[in-house]
Amino acid sequence: MTDLRQPLAPRQQTPAAGGPPELELSGVSVCFGGVNAVSQVSFSVTRGSIHALIGPNGAGKSSCFNAITGVYRLAEGRVAHRGERIDQLRAARIARRGIARTFQNLVLPESLTVAECMRVARHHRTHAGFLATGLGLPRARREERSDRAVIERSAELAGVADILDERVGPLPYGVRKRVEFARALCAEPSVLMLDEPVAGINDTESAQMAHAVRRARDEAGLTVLLVEHDMNFVMTLADRITVLQSGQVIADAAPEEVRADPAVIAAYLGDDVEEAARD
Amino acid sequence: MTRLLEAVLNGVSLGSLYSLIALGFVIIFRATGVMNFAHSSFLLAGAYVTAAVSAKSGFLVGLLAGVVTAAAIGAFTQLVILRFSKDKSHLGLSVLSLGVNILAVTEITRRIGDNTLPLHDPWQASVWRFAGITVPVSRVAALAVAAALLAGFLLLFRFTRWGLALRVSAADREVAALVGVPMGRVSWTSWAIGGAMAALAGMFLAAFPAPGVEPSLTNSAMRAFPAAVLGGLDSIPGALVGGLAIGIAESLTATYEGHLGGFGSGASGLVAYVVLFAVLLLRPDGLFGTKVVSRV
Amino acid sequence: MSEPTRRRLPGRGQVLTLGLLAVAVATPFYVGPFWLQVGLTAMAYAVAAIGLAIQVGIAGQLSLAHAVFMGSGAYLYAFLAGTSTGQVTGLGWPTWLAAPGAILLTALLGAVCSPISARLRGLYLGVASLGLVFIANHVMQRFSALTGGPGGREVPALRLGPLDFSDDTTWVIANVPFQQAEKLWMLGLAVLAGAYLIARRMAAGRGGLALHMMRDNEIAAAAMGISVWRHKAAAFVIAAVYGATGGVLLALLTGWVVPESFGFDASVNLLIMVVIGGLGSIRGAIPGAIFVSALPLLIARQAQSIPLISGTGDSILGPGTLSTFLYAGLFIVTIMFASGGLDRLVALAVGGPRPQRRIAGGLPGRYAQEG
Numbered sequence: 001m002t003d004l005r006q007p008l009a010p011r012q013q014t015p016a017a018g019g020p021p022e023l024e025l026s027g028v029s030v031c032f033g034g035v036n037a038v039s040q041v042s043f044s045v046t047r048g049s050i051h052a053l054i055g056p057n058g059a060g061k062s063s064c065f066n067a068i069t070g071v072y073r074l075a076e077g078r079v080a081h082r083g084e085r086i087d088q089l090r091a092a093r094i095a096r097r098g099i100a101r102t103f104q105n106l107v108l109p110e111s112l113t114v115a116e117c118m119r120v121a122r123h124h125r126t127h128a129g130f131l132a133t134g135l136g137l138p139r140a141r142r143e144e145r146s147d148r149a150v151i152e153r154s155a156e157l158a159g160v161a162d163i164l165d166e167r168v169g170p171l172p173y174g175v176r177k178r179v180e181f182a183r184a185l186c187a188e189p190s191v192l193m194l195d196e197p198v199a200g201i202n203d204t205e206s207a208q209m210a211h212a213v214r215r216a217r218d219e220a221g222l223t224v225l226l227v228e229h230d231m232n233f234v235m236t237l238a239d240r241i242t243v244l245q246s247g248q249v250i251a252d253a254a255p256e257e258v259r260a261d262p263a264v265i266a267a268y269l270g271d272d273v274e275e276a277a278r279d
Numbered sequence: 280m281t282r283l284l285e286a287v288l289n290g291v292s293l294g295s296l297y298s299l300i301a302l303g304f305v306i307i308f309r310a311t312g313v314m315n316f317a318h319s320s321f322l323l324a325g326a327y328v329t330a331a332v333s334a335k336s337g338f339l340v341g342l343l344a345g346v347v348t349a350a351a352i353g354a355f356t357q358l359v360i361l362r363f364s365k366d367k368s369h370l371g372l373s374v375l376s377l378g379v380n381i382l383a384v385t386e387i388t389r390r391i392g393d394n395t396l397p398l399h400d401p402w403q404a405s406v407w408r409f410a411g412i413t414v415p416v417s418r419v420a421a422l423a424v425a426a427a428l429l430a431g432f433l434l435l436f437r438f439t440r441w442g443l444a445l446r447v448s449a450a451d452r453e454v455a456a457l458v459g460v461p462m463g464r465v466s467w468t469s470w471a472i473g474g475a476m477a478a479l480a481g482m483f484l485a486a487f488p489a490p491g492v493e494p495s496l497t498n499s500a501m502r503a504f505p506a507a508v509l510g511g512l513d514s515i516p517g518a519l520v521g522g523l524a525i526g527i528a529e530s531l532t533a534t535y536e537g538h539l540g541g542f543g544s545g546a547s548g549l550v551a552y553v554v555l556f557a558v559l560l561l562r563p564d565g566l567f568g569t570k571v572v573s574r575v
Numbered sequence: 576m577s578e579p580t581r582r583r584l585p586g587r588g589q590v591l592t593l594g595l596l597a598v599a600v601a602t603p604f605y606v607g608p609f610w611l612q613v614g615l616t617a618m619a620y621a622v623a624a625i626g627l628a629i630q631v632g633i634a635g636q637l638s639l640a641h642a643v644f645m646g647s648g649a650y651l652y653a654f655l656a657g658t659s660t661g662q663v664t665g666l667g668w669p670t671w672l673a674a675p676g677a678i679l680l681t682a683l684l685g686a687v688c689s690p691i692s693a694r695l696r697g698l699y700l701g702v703a704s705l706g707l708v709f710i711a712n713h714v715m716q717r718f719s720a721l722t723g724g725p726g727g728r729e730v731p732a733l734r735l736g737p738l739d740f741s742d743d744t745t746w747v748i749a750n751v752p753f754q755q756a757e758k759l760w761m762l763g764l765a766v767l768a769g770a771y772l773i774a775r776r777m778a779a780g781r782g783g784l785a786l787h788m789m790r791d792n793e794i795a796a797a798a799m800g801i802s803v804w805r806h807k808a809a810a811f812v813i814a815a816v817y818g819a820t821g822g823v824l825l826a827l828l829t830g831w832v833v834p835e836s837f838g839f840d841a842s843v844n845l846l847i848m849v850v851i852g853g854l855g856s857i858r859g860a861i862p863g864a865i866f867v868s869a870l871p872l873l874i875a876r877q878a879q880s881i882p883l884i885s886g887t888g889d890s891i892l893g894p895g896t897l898s899t900f901l902y903a904g905l906f907i908v909t910i911m912f913a914s915g916g917l918d919r920l921v922a923l924a925v926g927g928p929r930p931q932r933r934i935a936g937g938l939p940g941r942y943a944q945e946g
Contacts, residue, residue: 069798095800107795109787111855119781120788124800126781130809133780134773140780187799314698364911370637373698374850375910381843381903389896501705508702549713552706556691559703563694 020083022047022191022223023068028077028087029247030063037063039247040077045191045240047082050217050224052234055244056267061227062104064244065195068225069101070094081191096124100189102180104196110169114160114179115151117168121186122147150186157219158182158212174201181209185216192216194226198233206230210237235259243267281411286534287527292418294526295425299480300503301510301518302432303473307353308512310445310469314373317356318477319500320383323492325349325478326485327387330396330492338399346478352383353474354467388494396492398485421483428476429519436515445469498548502529505555511568520566525551588925599764603757604749609876611756612828613869618763619824621864624848625774625857626817631846632855633778634810635790636692640704641845643711644681644818646837649730649826651677651819654721656731663723670733678819685815689808708839715834727833730826733762740827756828763824767861770817774857777813786810844868847906853916862917866905871898 021044030038038060045051053061066072068079070091079087086094100121108117126147128140155161158178163171168179177197184192197213198206210233217224228234234241234255241258243251245267251258258264300322307315325345333341356379361372402417436442444465447455456462477500484499485492506525510517533547558566603611627641656673657665668676691703715722722728732741732755740762746753777783785806789796793803826832835841844867852863875894892900909916 071794071798091794091797092800092802095798101798103795103798107788107792109791112784112787116784120784120796120801121799123781123785128781130777130782130813133782134777136776143781314701316701360907360911366910366914369698370635371854371910371914373701374637374846375907377843377846378903378907378910381847381899382907385896385899385903389892504702504705508699512699545713545717549706549710552703552709555703555706559691559695559699563696563699565699 019047020080021045022049022082023225024080024083025064025068026078026080028064028067028079029075030060030067030072031075036075036247038067038244041244041247041249042077043242043249043252045223045225047223048217048221049239050213050226050237052238052241053225053227053244054229054231054234054241055250058246059244060247061244062195063247065101065193065225065227068094069099069193092124095187098187098190099193100184100187100191101193102184102195102197104199106176106180108168108176108179108183111167113165113167114155114171114182115148115164117179118151118154118183118186119147121183122150125150125188150188154182154185157185157216159208174205177201177205178209178212181212185220188220189222192222192224194224194228196227196229198228198230206233209233213237282534285412285414286530288412288414289418289534290527290530291523292422292425292526293530294523295422295429296480296483296522297503297506297526298519298522299425299428299476300500301507301522302429302515303476304503304507305510305512305515305518306445306469307473308507309515311357311361311372311466312369313361313376314369314512315470315473316373316377317380317383318376318473318503319497320380320387321349321353321474322477322481322484322500323387323494323497324352324383325474326398326481326492326496327391327396329478329482330398330485333399334397338401341399342479342482345482346475349474349478349481350471351474353470353472353477357467357470384494384497391492391494394493395490398482398491400482400486402486404487415487417483417487421486424479424483428479432472433515441465441468502548502551505551509555509558509565511565513569514565514567517565517567525554528554591925596768600761603753603760604751608756609872611760613872615756615759615763615828616825616872617865617868618760618767619821619828620845620848620868621821621861622767622770622824623818623821624845624852624860624864625770626814626821627845628849628852628855628857628860629774629778629783629786629817630810630814631849632853632857633783633790634786634807636807636810637698637701638692638704638811638814639701639839639842639846640707640711641814641818642837642839642841643707644685644815645822645825645841645845646711646715646832646834647681647684647815648677648819648822649832649837650715650722650728650822651680652823652826653728653730653832657729658731662719663728664720670731671735673731674733674823677823678816681819681822682812682816685812686808689811690804692807692811693804704842705839708842712834712838715837722834723832725834727831730830730832732830733759733827759824759828763828766820766824770820771857771861774817778857782806782809847902850906851902851909851916853909853918854914856916856918858921859916859918862921866917867902870902871895874898 023045025044026042028038028041029036041060041064053064055061063072067074067087070086070089070093074087077087078085081094081097081099086097126143128137128143132140151164152161155164158181160175160178160182163175168176171179177200181194181197184194194213198209201209213224213226214237216222226234226237238255241251241253241255242249243258243261243264250263250267251261253261300318304315304318307313307318325348327345328348329341329345331341332344356376360375360379364372364375366372366375400417402415402420405416406413407416407419436445444455444460447458447460480503481496481500485496489496502525503522506521507518508521509524510519510521528550529547532550536546562568602614623641623645626644627638630636630638630641652673653665655666655668655676656670657663658667659665666673688707692700695703716725732739732743734740738758740755740758742755746758751757785796785801786809788799789801789803789806797803822837825836848863848867849860850863851866852859852861871894874897878894913919915922
């Protein structure tokens with residue numbers, strides 16, 4: 001297995017070809033008490049691409065996300081990361097493979113500083129135990145310093161470098177969303193999963209986030225899988241789009257094709273997708 | 280054989296009392312999400328007032344006074360202490376109830392002092408004998424009353440608006456509030472009912488085998504906590520099953536203590552927790568508790 | 576805390592800390608046995624309370640069994656270092672081995688019990704830990720060969736190489752005779768200072784941040800690669816180590832261990848110390864411990880001059896009862912209105928850009944508002 005701890009060399013813009021897909025869902029179903037949130041969903045995410053998962057509310061996008069990251073158990077099907085099956089692993093093990101995610105609800109403990117929040121994501125990249133930290137052993141100090149370097153890099157990319165020592169609680173929502181993004185970056189993941197990264201923020205901030213996501217992908221060679229409702233954001237950024245409706249895939253193609261797909265337009269009842277199609 | 284039968288019967292009766300206490304605990308948890316560590320103080324308060332008042336005005340008046348007092352303390356705790364707390368997390372409020380417990384138990388212990396307050400109950404130490412088995416009347420009465428109350432509560436739970444509100448509030452508080460369930464009323468009435476049940480159970484626990492109300496009553500009360508937890512903190516049937524399980528286990532241990540050697544004496548006080556550990560090892564959410572599925 | 580590029584407490588904090596330390600070191604030269612006893616008791620509980628602050632305050636694991644760890648440390652020390660008499664058995668180990676041995680064995684006990692905390696949600700652990708308290712109490716009362724039963728057993732004085740921490744020898748330092756109490760004072764201070772520094776570093780470092788995240792949202796913590804069960808277990812073991820250390824100190828200062836000191840009431844007192852200090856604050860656990868442990872002793876001493884206590888008749892408030900009312904009341908007020916606790920006061924005194932990081936009253940997210 002590749003050593004995911006080494007920082008990845010910067011990749012080219014276009015997604016790489018060859019080798020197993022970075023992420024692959026095959027016939028995935030997720031059930032809640034008899035209701036299928038996700039039904040026989042299959043799609044793959046090419047390494048180094050930005051892949052969007054869209055669909056009307058209740059389509060099963062979040063459930064897919066949670067199924068990939070091990071929060072939900074699959075009723076059937078499989079999820080593979082670089083050809084290796086991950087759907088039976090526990091969430092923490094999946095994270096340690098280099099799959100990082102953000103949360104819609106922003107999991108940023110209020111009383112921590114921005115830097116501390118980001119540092120939590122470094123957990124599985126470092127090793128110092130309680131004793132080593134408590135006694136201030138050299139290894140612990142060394143890790144602290146290298147953590148700080150990664151934190152500063154990620155913060156700069158996300159645009160939160162100047163507030164690293166501020167407490168997260170009082171920060172405005174848009175800024176906290178950027179912190180959440182920076183936090184996921186700190187894990188130096190190979191797959192970055194973004195759960196509605198621009199929900200609830202204005203157009204300027206959305207544009208900044210799009211820019212940051214693209215930069216992150218280009219500089220670190222990440223693969224990005226995102227769930228979003230904002231069509232502009234998705235259309236500008238995505239290399240490929242998978243559309244869900246009522247737990248099933250109704251389209252899985254490049255943005256231009258998806259835009260024009262009648263089934264997709266119907267699913268959204270016209271408005272958002274048509275507008276984007278007119279651009 | 281008769282010994283075994285007696286032990287089981289005693290256990291069922293004791294268990295029904297634990298079920299009553301545990302049920303109050305579960306109702307409070309379902310309605311407000313708080314693990315009420317003050318529950319044992321409600322029990323002690325009720326039993327104390329019962330004893331104090333029945334000394335002057337007779338048993339029934341005393342019992343009424345005790346139940347009302349405990350209900351009032353429960354309602355007060357929810358209405359004032361918990362309602363006005365700035366820290367409203369479940370952990371914070373549960374810990375807060377612990378503080379209430381300390382205050383209440385300390386005060387009542389101070390009043391009881393070194394005495395054992397007699398209850399003036401109508402059963403005293405009388406026993407029934409049939410088929411070679413000896414059963415204390417007070418225990419039979421306990422079982423009858425507890426069963427009636429539990430049945431009554433289940434009816435309330437199933438068929439009244441209040442019961443419906445309780446079921447809904449447990450499921451989703453926000454939705455419940457939005458749909459117009461009177462959350463405030465459901466909250467304090469749950470605490471009051473919890474207190475009342477605890478007081479009744481407390482009276483029976485103090486009636487037999489103890490000669491009356493002593494501060495150590497709280498130890499018995501605390502054994503209902505594992506009963507509630509092992510059944511599943513939010514499960515009504517769980518409270519019933521848990522209470523019975525612990526009651527029977529305790530009674531059997533007490534009867535056969537001698538066989539456990541020197542370590543055995545007093546072990547009946549522990550068996551509740553041993554059973555709890557055993558259950559939690561296999562089912563961390565309790566026998567019938569709902570597994571928490573959190574939304575992320 | 577630990578940002579490498581941003582250093583140091585502000586000047587005021589450092590000066591105050593040094594000043595406090597100087598006063599603490601100077602104290603045994605000036606005060607009498609009563610105050611030494613108050614101070615030593617406070618130190619022992621402060622060490623234990625720090626461990627509980629980490630477990631409850633930072634990791635969010637409600638433990639009502641902390642006194643069990645203190646008891647384990649105390650009794651194991653007495654057993655390992657004690658000699659066998661007609662009443663009890665002892666292994667007769669040298670005390671410099673018995674003390675860390677007791678702490679390590681208790682850490683093992685914590686590790687063995689940790690699956691309880693790993694499997695259970697925070698609140699359920701509270702009830703399960705009650706079980707630990709009662710089982711431990713049962714053991715302390717019944718295994719008389721080891722524990723001396725309800726009457727307890729004697730605790731041998733500490734001997735670290737040439738240093739004898741008992742009344743047998745008297746050191747004379749700066750013309751002041753140092754007997755057991757004074758010597759233990761210095762030892763206790765050193766242990767408390769070390770315990771505090773280690774705890775602070777742990778809390779601010781990788782592990783502490785993981786605990787904090789875990790308390791806030793276990794699922795998110797797992798999504799960041801944090802092993803939740805392992806961290807809950809770690810919190811338990813840390814609590815065990817700190818509890819045991821406090822227990823050994825307590826045993827040394829009292830010279831005798833009894834089961835009552837380590838039961839449910841003691842566990843609740845420890846929780847009160849941590850809450851009053853400010854839930855989640857390691858620094859606050861120390862004033863919290865001082866308050867709760869010193870209050871009953873102080874009130875007892877001043878019993879004559881306090882009208883409530885010196886009355887006669889049925890409604891006398893014993894000093895124990897009065898102090899219980901006082902700190903239970905403070906406990907309630909703290910949670911209800913001032914969850915920053917005593918640490919908030921310390922933060923004000925020390926000044927600086929922000930108060931020491933602590934859990935900002937309550938759990939956000941899933942644990943929705945309640946009332």
